Amino acid sequence: MIETHELSELIHEIEGYARGFGLDFFPVIFEMLDFEEINMVASYGGFPTRYPHWRFGMQYDYMGKSYGYGLHRIYEMVINNNPCYAYLLNSNQPVDQKLVIGHVYAHCDFFKNNAYFGGTNRKMMNEMANHGIRIQRYMDRIGREEVENFIDVCSSLENLIDPTALFGEGLGRGTAESEDGPDGEDVPRLRSKEYMDSFINPPAYIERMRRAQEEERKKQEKFPASDVKDVLGFLIDCAPLPGWKRDVLSIIREEAYYFVPQAQTKIMNEGWASYWHEKIMTEKSLCPSELIDFADHHSGTLAVQPGQLNPYKLGYELYHDIERRWNSGRFGAEYDACDNYDQRENWDTGAGLGREKIFQARAVYNDMTFIDEFLTEEFCREQKLFTYAMNDRTGNWEIDSRSFARVKETLLFSLTNMGQPYISVVDANFENRGELYLKHRFDGIPLRVDYARATMENLHAIWSRPVHVQTVVDDAITLYSWDGSNHRERMLGEKSAA
Amino acid sequence: MGQRIDRDLRRFRQIVRGVVKKELRKYMKSGELLGRRGRNVVSIPIRQIEIPTFRHETRKMGGVGQGDGAEGQPIGVGEGNQPGVAGNAPGQHALEVDVSFEELAAIMAEELELPNIHPRAREVIEADAGRYSTISNTGPESLRHFRRTFREALKRQIASGSYNYRQPVIIPIKEDRRYRARRTIRRPETNAVILYIMDVSGSMGDEQKDIVRNESFWINTWLKSQYKGLETRYVIHDAQAREVDEDTFFHTRESGGTRISSAYQLAAKMLAEQFAPEEWNIYIFHFSDGDNWGGGDTQQCFNLMEEFLLPSVNLFCYGQVASPYGSGAFITDLASHFDGHDNLVLSEINSKDEIYDSIRAFLGKGR
Numbered sequence: 001m002i003e004t005h006e007l008s009e010l011i012h013e014i015e016g017y018a019r020g021f022g023l024d025f026f027p028v029i030f031e032m033l034d035f036e037e038i039n040m041v042a043s044y045g046g047f048p049t050r051y052p053h054w055r056f057g058m059q060y061d062y063m064g065k066s067y068g069y070g071l072h073r074i075y076e077m078v079i080n081n082n083p084c085y086a087y088l089l090n091s092n093q094p095v096d097q098k099l100v101i102g103h104v105y106a107h108c109d110f111f112k113n114n115a116y117f118g119g120t121n122r123k124m125m126n127e128m129a130n131h132g133i134r135i136q137r138y139m140d141r142i143g144r145e146e147v148e149n150f151i152d153v154c155s156s157l158e159n160l161i162d163p164t165a166l167f168g169e170g171l172g173r174g175t176a177e178s179e180d181g182p183d184g185e186d187v188p189r190l191r192s193k194e195y196m197d198s199f200i201n202p203p204a205y206i207e208r209m210r211r212a213q214e215e216e217r218k219k220q221e222k223f224p225a226s227d228v229k230d231v232l233g234f235l236i237d238c239a240p241l242p243g244w245k246r247d248v249l250s251i252i253r254e255e256a257y258y259f260v261p262q263a264q265t266k267i268m269n270e271g272w273a274s275y276w277h278e279k280i281m282t283e284k285s286l287c288p289s290e291l292i293d294f295a296d297h298h299s300g301t302l303a304v305q306p307g308q309l310n311p312y313k314l315g316y317e318l319y320h321d322i323e324r325r326w327n328s329g330r331f332g333a334e335y336d337a338c339d340n341y342d343q344r345e346n347w348d349t350g351a352g353l354g355r356e357k358i359f360q361a362r363a364v365y366n367d368m369t370f371i372d373e374f375l376t377e378e379f380c381r382e383q384k385l386f387t388y389a390m391n392d393r394t395g396n397w398e399i400d401s402r403s404f405a406r407v408k409e410t411l412l413f414s415l416t417n418m419g420q421p422y423i424s425v426v427d428a429n430f431e432n433r434g435e436l437y438l439k440h441r442f443d444g445i446p447l448r449v450d451y452a453r454a455t456m457e458n459l460h461a462i463w464s465r466p467v468h469v470q471t472v473v474d475d476a477i478t479l480y481s482w483d484g485s486n487h488r489e490r491m492l493g494e495k496s497a498a
Numbered sequence: 499m500g501q502r503i504d505r506d507l508r509r510f511r512q513i514v515r516g517v518v519k520k521e522l523r524k525y526m527k528s529g530e531l532l533g534r535r536g537r538n539v540v541s542i543p544i545r546q547i548e549i550p551t552f553r554h555e556t557r558k559m560g561g562v563g564q565g566d567g568a569e570g571q572p573i574g575v576g577e578g579n580q581p582g583v584a585g586n587a588p589g590q591h592a593l594e595v596d597v598s599f600e601e602l603a604a605i606m607a608e609e610l611e612l613p614n615i616h617p618r619a620r621e622v623i624e625a626d627a628g629r630y631s632t633i634s635n636t637g638p639e640s641l642r643h644f645r646r647t648f649r650e651a652l653k654r655q656i657a658s659g660s661y662n663y664r665q666p667v668i669i670p671i672k673e674d675r676r677y678r679a680r681r682t683i684r685r686p687e688t689n690a691v692i693l694y695i696m697d698v699s700g701s702m703g704d705e706q707k708d709i710v711r712n713e714s715f716w717i718n719t720w721l722k723s724q725y726k727g728l729e730t731r732y733v734i735h736d737a738q739a740r741e742v743d744e745d746t747f748f749h750t751r752e753s754g755g756t757r758i759s760s761a762y763q764l765a766a767k768m769l770a771e772q773f774a775p776e777e778w779n780i781y782i783f784h785f786s787d788g789d790n791w792g793g794g795d796t797q798q799c800f801n802l803m804e805e806f807l808l809p810s811v812n813l814f815c816y817g818q819v820a821s822p823y824g825s826g827a828f829i830t831d832l833a834s835h836f837d838g839h840d841n842l843v844l845s846e847i848n849s850k851d852e853i854y855d856s857i858r859a860f861l862g863k864g865r
Binding site: 040043044048052053054055056057058060061065148152155156157158159160304306308309310313314383384385386387388389390391392394396397398399400401402407410411414419420421423440445446447448450451452454455458469 | 502503505506507508509510511512513547549550551552553554555556557558559560561562563564565566567568569570571572573595596
């Protein structure tokens, strides 16, 4: 335990160090919680005023238990908001508090400066409270059970969103406005004298243009005109829902989008915070008597379970690697072209750009682009990265490969679309019967059938007409259908035809 | 904030309860809860309340790890333990919910419509029903006894000579503090014993034993919720009977014939020596395939039951488990001999599907 005035001195001190290093953050409000309270806040995803739902209770039950068994402990939580809220566990030792406060400031810097957080609502604390009140009102009016069941249905579709939608127009929902297509009356012709016309505008060309136009027109008739990845947004606009359901769905969607950047930058964000808490502690704040405890805690944060990947560790090591490389000038065409091992090993132009580079990286990348850009073969070897796969014969997960290309590919795949299957609305009037047709973009990993079926039932509860999902099963394009009472499965063709 | 999470937690428990209740028949049939017993809780895997989403087939997915090891070496990553590179919530754990035995018994009571038991015998045993009538050196500040604390401080200051009667300032230190504390009082509590008797003759196979094991789990759960102190004893018999521990009870297989009276004799002896009927609520559950030795043994059983067992026990349950060799005549003999006897319950269990009804028959008496 630590007294409040001591803590506020610590906070002040560490804020100074953080600013000294060039970190730039929103004001931070610290709150001290005991472990039950912090588990509670964590169950609500950091927002104590969130709408009521049993799954938060479930989360709490689980956390309380695993805390009891000593399996996990939450030292801090930081909420992306302006001002940032940081929850600290009050039983942390003073040295832990220092480390954690440094960690918190780095997170806040990341929230404020990383481009992917640019589109998030910085008044989310208030927004979540509003959502809570709105949902509570619906419960009072319509009945708790019914609203709760509908929230279950919506949460089941939570991952059917488009992470890129946070850029550009933001979350404003403009779906498929049918623009006026080309008049289509006549194919545009190049100007020509009459006797030259059949040469300048040959019939074959006219025919081709006409066909293209025809296709364009067909596309216009299709609804939605192009595939919609933001399935939730599409449902809000087009599904036949009463007002309160539409509102609940839009609440779930808004909250899902709010959490997107956090899922997209886990490695970068945790790596950044670990990098800075270490810097602040070892260069500024650590007392000699605290060294052992600090080392213990810090190495715990960066520890790697056998065979697993720790995002804290990966991010932390990557920032260090980038700093080293840009300090010694190991980048650019000349370095890339060099294939002399000795030369590469001892490469040092004295560029000294490391610090600048990591600040730039934290501003413009997300996990996927970060890994794509900065994961090098040397790094992969040094860090002993490998891919694993299920060996169907033995039923074990086994180390599959240590090849750089495989590691990078697998890692990037797991980060694509936040690791979720890529599914979009293709047709909302399938077979001209108002049936919803979704397509799963197949990247080599099939869907889990039992979950897919259960999810389709929930989709049907919203769309209220039959629902279809096209995917690939055992190299065959397959269409799963649910018409409200029966599941069907139909083969559409071979994968190569896709 | 506290209330908020409590409400959601309560709702979650309610949902779990609903699912367990709905699945109770299945659990009774399959016996899958037996392997999930803890000291005070049963962890029940509950898939039904998981919120489904479109997700990848994890077995086909694989991932990236870090550390030593050659290609082809197994790593300890189980299902659902994909590395935490994606997702921001700690939501990827198998759904297993701990339900306490009390709660499970309550669910059973609701689903099977079991009446509460009116205990028969009374015995004095210790129970923690305290009142704040004593003083202790430790305790929460809210229970601090001001006067006693002051007195201790005064005593100490006088003894150490720091008390100044001109300026009588008393400053209690930590050692002086006294707190109100609970006193445990003794109060009569009811006690019960369950005596399980099982036929382990050659005709009782593994499937039959599974049924018995299954039933005993639910019977224990129920009776445990009804009595504070519950003892269980086990007797096996073929042509001879002996008392064994739980493990032996379920794993012994003999090849001999069947003489049921041997077990009843041992039971009568145990009751006479250890469990006086006026002090104990006694339950006897006997499982057999009903194929008793001829030559008047059945008659001998009747005599033992009439003279000693039935008058002493709350409930005498006989479950006849059908074996591959068919079902014996013991149950029909009992039925015709003891027609309409109040504390005798007979039940025929031909397959695992009938466990549910048999438990209901056994425990539905409210005795």
